[in-house]
Amino acid sequence: MKALVVDDSNTMRAVLRRILQMRGFETVEAKHGVEALHVLAQTGTADLALVDWNMPEMNGLQFVTEVRKNPTHAQMRIMMVTTETGLHEVQSAIDAGATDYLMKPFTTGQVDDKLALLGLDSHA
Amino acid sequence: MNECGESADSRIRTKQGALQSRLDRRFSAETAMEELDEIFSEFLIEANEVLDQFDRDMVELEKDPSSRTLLDGIFRGIHTIKGTSGVLGLDKLVSISHVGETLLCRMRDGEMRLTPESTTALLAMSDSLRQVLGAIAASGSEGDGDFSALIRLLTSLLDPQHTSSEPAAPSTDLPAANQSMAAAALTPAQDPPPETAPPASVKTETAREQKDLGGDALGNTIRVDVTLLDKLMNLVGELVLARNQIMQLTSVQTEPALTGAAQRLSHITSELQSSVMKTRMQPIGTIWHKLPRLLRDLARGCGKEVELITEGAETELDRTILEAIKDPLTHVIRNAVDHGIETPEQRSRNGKNPAGQLTLRAYHEGGKVNIEIRDDGAGVNLDAVKRKALERRLIEPGEADRMSERELLSLIFQPGFSTAQQVTNISGRGVGMDVVKTNITKIGGTIDLQSTPGQGTTLTIKIPLTLAIIPALIVTSASNRFAIPQVSLVELVRLEGEAAAHAIEYIHNTPVYRLRGTLLPIVYLDQELGAAARQTKEDGQAITIVVLQTESNVFGLVVDEVNDSEEIVVKPLGNLLRGLSCYAGATIMGDGRVALILDVMGLAQKARVVGEQRTRTTETVVEKTQMDMELESWLLADLGGARRVAIPLDRVHRLEEFPASAMEWSGNQSVIQYRGEIMPMISVAQLLGMARISEPAATMQATVVSRGDRRYALLVDRIVDIVEQQIVVDPSRKTALCAGSAVIEEHVTDVLDVEGIIDASLFHTAELLTAQAGSC
């Protein structure tokens, strides 16, 4: 399975990459929405996208809106990664086509729970 | 849309908390320690980068408070730090950044405006975050610094009714300490060492070195550990040596396949070398980034306004060099703000813009990087410099008045010029400009100061691009090979046959060579290094002079042979040989043997110790040239021993010839009866410290000069000529007896100071003077 991690923080990407790879995901990464769209175009769609909210160039909400316009990525589960201060954004992201959200700070267990909810935990 | 989140969903929080403890163990169990270390160091690099950008943007924002882009970036930066800190379980970082984030959020949403006070508070927050990051880097834990005062301050700023005089209420707005997944796992297994971080209220810059190479985890660039780069650089150095050896071995080979392969190896090695060098290059902007913040603090600290202009931030330098110039540069800038730029009131009074300008300019020039630090301040007060130099006994009272502007300015770089006493707390820290100069010199750089009163000061630093592998000239002297860094090389002069025989002339026992009309002090390398006494040169034997420049001198180094130009790998000398100032290091030659690299500056200094005064700069010569270029008439005379002097003709009363028998003694002064008076006879040769002429001639040549109503006879060997020409006096040979030396009719000629000569003869016996003139 393949996961796309979109976050402007190297650290966050490293953490998420680590967690996902240990769960058998192949990962691709991008620093912001524009790059994420570019990565998807190059490497094909993914099973899962973990998307940060506040990023330069193109933020999480704009990315969700954009990516949902493309039917190629219709099956892609999108999980918004946000902080407690961004809870209000979650609703607008879900309205725009996000599947679920993950709140920072999170634990691996929370990630597992979310993956299970999304049906992406077959091998865990 | 409100992102400030004062009304977080408490149910979600509770659920989170419940899951955490169970899952913490799981994460730590499945994640290897080194992976955590990696994430951790990634975080430290990133967070420091974010904070640097934060500082720059804050300073910018203060100038342009309405910039939405800046505010967004600033907010995002702190938001990122808070988010990632939370994930990594770094509660202290979370609690500090949280208040800042809230404050910034209010500003972004237009509920608050940026005030100088809040800028200062937010910058203090960034310092505190750095401090915690520093503690993490040093000990693996966040340390026990107390940041409650800062948090209270930031919280108080959130209150619209806030006035700075009122103590702020403690914050109740902080999130509960986050017991996150990685908190336990990310702390190294061993007990964290006791915290040593300074208290939070102290504004310390935890100058944690970033490993940033401008790379990124994505796209076409990667991050590489600097130690790996250093290793790569060393290996390339070794490869260059091996290549040089191979080239030497194959130079005597005729096998075409072998020589062809060696050629290819050589090319590839050069390519590789330059590519590896490039990986170590970083734009100078990486060390300029912190300046806006520094300047803001400095300017506020001394009530000044300073505008920073940078040009050429993309100019690249080897990272070792960048590292080496960072502190000197900071010091120079501190100095410029502290001493250079005036207060806004003073500036306004003088019709200047109240805000001073500090311009940093970097550019490549002739294989070097020039860095200019220019301020439009008051300029250096030369009188103050003079006073201080006298106070500190760096110069003698009489000396100060004779010194040119440039020479006075150079006093600033003298050790002991600035001392702790009068160093303010800004440019302070006990470092003077001499340390700046030493540090720049250490990396083969030079420093030059120019100042115009009322208009400002410009400091120019010239530094080499890299240090590890340098082009050098290989010479032989006293049967040893030496490498001379090409950067000091001006030109090579080779003299053969007749030209060689008389090329080196002597002024007061100091060898000089006339290079296109300028006197070039000569240093014999073998003598300087104390090699066996120089064999007397046979007539017509060739002389090779390597003309070298240091920052303030040009001199000719006589060597036996110039071998080649080569790229050499600079290796340090062991500690046992540290103290030798003549050598900058050593290198391994193509044949595997070691050759010493000459330290041109050290050599020049050493030569000066044993030779004559050569302290004046060549620039001075040029400067003085303009002033002394006057058409004058000169009487030229020989003193014997090829020594020639010039006497200003307007001082010469008469030319006379006396029989030697007419000389009489009065006390220990030789005199002669002349036109009814007793006239002192002064042997110029003796005064100048020349050996006595063994057998006085039957007649004596004298030039009669007068002072007041007295006349004096200056005895010379032979009157040569009277010339009328412009002469260029080299003031570096100025003494009490000579105004300097010049080249007249192709002879090195001492220009006599008639007053000095008369004074000397009046107060001392000829014998005493002989000794004294040795220092002439």
Place this chain on the structure above:
Amino acid sequence: MAHQMCTFVLDRLLFAVEVERVQEVIRYQDATPVLTAPDSIAGLINLRGQIVTAIDLRRRIGLREREQDARPMNIVVRAAEGAVSLLVDEIGEVVEVDPESFEPLPETITGSMRTTTSGVYKLEHALLHALDLAATLQISAAPDGHLSKREAD
């Protein structure tokens, strides 16, 4: 407790340095002289790309000069200063010495010998001079401008 010493000969005297300080022993190599350096500095040698300072131990200890055509050996030792090579006449074997047999130098021995040698081990057939490596490497570099002995000659 007995410990091991690497022995070598200087002007027919037997000397030794602790085995664990010895990095390697290499044959004679032409050293590049360092003019202006103190007399006991024999020069610089290239040890596989590393530049190592060689010390003429005879001069350092104040023994007679080596014959002109003698080919001394290099004992490369690890010191705080990094690798340093000691020029010796001959390399001997590694011997175990008994601390009981150790005796400080008699008062009558003075000069460089006294500062560079910590004492002697009384071996069955010879006296083994124990080199004080740290003290031996304390070579006061003649400050520039002062003539070393060689220069003055």
